[in-house]
Amino acid sequence: MNCQQVQELLPLYVGRDLEQTQAQLVAAHVESCSDCDGSLHEYRETRQLLHQFTPPQFSEGDYAGVRQRVLREIARESTAPTLRQSFASLFRPRLSWAAATALLLVVSVFAYYFIANRRDAQNGPRLVQHDSELDRPASPQEQPNHGPTPVSSRDEPKPSTVRGVHRSQRTKNSAAAVEPTRVAANKSLPAPVNDVFPGAGQSLELNVGPALDSSAAEKTLRMEMQTKDPNIRIIWFAHSPNKSGSPNKSLKGI
């Protein structure tokens, strides 16, 4: 074994941490090598110093202080609620829980009402039926010969067919208002009927009599249909047949 190898093993040799065979080789080398013997001596002195690395003498008061703090901490932790107890306390009956539940119910009811109404508004047209006195001048929908004639989006309107949608404009002179109404409707024509009425195919028959003058006090059936477009609404007016027996036109609403 050479000096370099022995120098590497000396720290373990000095503490008797080498295996027996290795220790014997080191011992044999140290006996014959003054340098390695000197190094071994220095290691031993250092180890002696370690035994003087003693702590100060702590007083009984120091030890008692540590024990008391430990016992106090143990007592504090034993009275603190455990995780299970903390979790269970959340479910004890409390006024605040009752109030929160009531508030949640109220909010839920309002939310349901709001959502339900909104869904109804989005789902196709809905019919609103009125049976009311006519208290206005002749509607542009009503014509002397053949009642109101709404205008289709693309086609020439047929006199007795409701095809499209038009905006009603109330004027005193219903006959004169027909043409302007048509034009206005043509200018701002909405999508074709099929697009407007997703449920197209259903038809309504209304009896529409001749135009009523303002003095008419006959009962009129008024049908309103709200389309997908919130700005467009179809209104049918129908009134009961007059005594003179004038022919009624039937209108088909699509």
Add this chain to the structure above:
Amino acid sequence: MALAVEIQLPGNALTRDQTSLTPLIERAAAGDTAAFEQIMIHSQQRVMAMTWRMLGNDADARDASQEVFLRVYKHLARFRQDQDFFAWLYTITVNVCRDMSKKRKQHGDRFISLTADSGAEAFAVPADQDDADEVLEQTQQRELIAMAMATLPHKERASLILRDVEGISTDEVARIMQSSSTTVRSQISSARKKIKIYCELYLKRKERAR
């Protein structure tokens, strides 16, 4: 040439006191704080000495000792009777000191100034060593070793203290450090080399200063 005397402490010193502790451990594990206090009284000197050597000052040693005993109490139910109680206690102590060192970042500041902190009078001076020069020399030697120990990494320091100061066998140190015997031997070898080099350099510098 001066004569150096090696002191080899018995390796089984740890297990001597355990038989008297077994009933106390059982009662303490069941929640008996009076029994746990008795356990603390049995082991407080060992724990405080270890924490002081690892951390280097009184205040940290007390705080660390408190934390050690709290952890012992908390985990006492997991302690098996076939285990060595003091080895288990040392494991907890080493871990607490490591955690505290990391937290306080005192790795490079572990040097204790004997005059500033504990005071030289706190160290036991044998009655037959009244010679002031001898006392001064001992104080300086303690200070030297403290400075040298402060330069060691945590694991090397713990291995060296357990092996050379507490006198625990290398295999037992490996169990305490939760490591292998080979690793512990390597750590001890490195620590002893560093201490020796540090002391040599310090003494040479001092010699040059004179």
